[in-house]
Amino acid sequence: MESPAPAPALSFPPQTFQKLSPSSYLLRHLQATPPTRPSGRSPSAFREPTVHTNSLSHAHGSAVVRTGDTAVVCGVRAEILSLKYGDGKSQGRVTVLRSNEDEELMNDEEDGGEGELRSRNLIVTNLELGTGCSRDYHPGPPSDFAQTTTSRLHRLILSSTSSLISPSSLRIIHDDEIKAYWVLYIDVLCISLDGNVLDTAWASIIAALRSTRLPRAFWDADSESVLCDPEMKLGLQLGPLCFTASFGVVSTGAEEDGEEQDGSKVVILSDPDEFEEGVCEEAVMICIREGGTIARIEKGGGLLCGMEGLGECVRMARSRYETWEKAVRDAV
Incomplete structure (x- = not known):
């Protein structure tokens, strides 16, 4: 009598397990020897960037930056804001009470020009998620994620610690x-979103600003208006370069010799993709200025990453700075 055939084994493709239990799926990869992420990268590996500038013909400066499957386009457009003083001496869209404010703003460079940029609203930043950039994106009003990322980018531009844009390059002066x-x-x-859009968007802003060329603007006393010389293009006066590096932090709950360790093992994932961002319990962003100094640290989501972990993030961020600097300088 023939024995009954064994029941077929129940198996699913890896993509199914990834959707059913994303946390376990990631942890199984990180608990392997050596630890490997689902994308095949090691925990400390970043995705290689590509940078192209002057891609938009109708912008004063532009850049296209791609890291892995995250791709963004940045355009910089400039407009002239004329000041209309309380004495009616100048014509323009904005009325400013005549005082010693101009002189104070021009002489006060301690904040890197942040006060002047903020008070005059000289920088307007916006990030938009393009239709089809991600399977989780739905057309409609700007999402909380897009608005939060826009706010973070705007703070980075205006921050006195980064001193990215000098207000002196935006002033149009006549007789002091x-x-x-x-x-x-x-x-x-963002035309394609696969995680860590902040780093890619910030690099695109840096590259676009470095490629920006504005016509020479001057005040014409006869017409009492600003005129531009389109034949003479001037670049912006930018401060030292600075680039961001983002990390995801996850606890593996690893065990050794059958006994739980004193505290779960913490793994820092450099440049997390969209799947890893959804699983990581904590996020860290390090902004490094030229020379390797720390311009800004943002940390949120938990208490897994202590001082030792932050030190490791800073070390990797400094290495990442060198990669971004080379890519941007070669493109501009």
């Missing part, structure tokens, strides 16, 4: 008096 400003509209469009 500010007559008008250039206002920069920085728009970032």
Whole structure:
């Protein structure tokens, strides 16, 4: 009598397990020897960036940056903001009470020009998620994620610690008096989203600003207005370069010799993709300035990453700075 055939084994492709139990799926990869992420990268590996500038013909500066499957386009457009003083001496869209404010702003460089940029609203930043950039994106009003990322990018631009844009390059002066400003509209469009859009968007802003060329603007006393010389293009006066590096932190709950360790093992994932961002319990962002100094640290989501972990993030961020700097300098 023939024995009954064994029941077929129940098996699923890895993608199914990834959707059913994403946390376990990631942890199984990290608990392997050596630890490997689902994408095949090691925990400390970053995705290689590509940078192209001057891709938009109708913008004063532009850049296309891609890291892995995350790709963004940044365009910089400039408009002239004329000042209309309380004495009616100048014409323009904005009325500013005549006082010693201009002189104070021009002489006060301790904050890196942050006060002048903020008070005049000289930088307008926006990030938009393009239709089809991600399977989780739904057309409609800006999502909380897009608005939060826009706010973070805007803070980085205006932060006195980064000192990215010098207000002096935006002033239009006549006889030591500010007559008008250039206002920069920085728009970032994410055309493909696979995690860590902040680092990619920030690099695109840096590259676009470095490629920006504005016509020479001057005050014409006869017409009492600002005129531009389209034949003479001037670049922006930018501060030292600075780049961000983002990390995800996850606890593996690893065990050794059958006994739980004193505290779960913490793994830091460099440049997390979209899947890893959804699983990680904590996020860390390090902004490194030229020379290796720390410009900004953002940390949220938990208490897994202590001082030792932050030190490791800083070390990797400094290494990542060198990669971004080379890519941007070669493109501009």
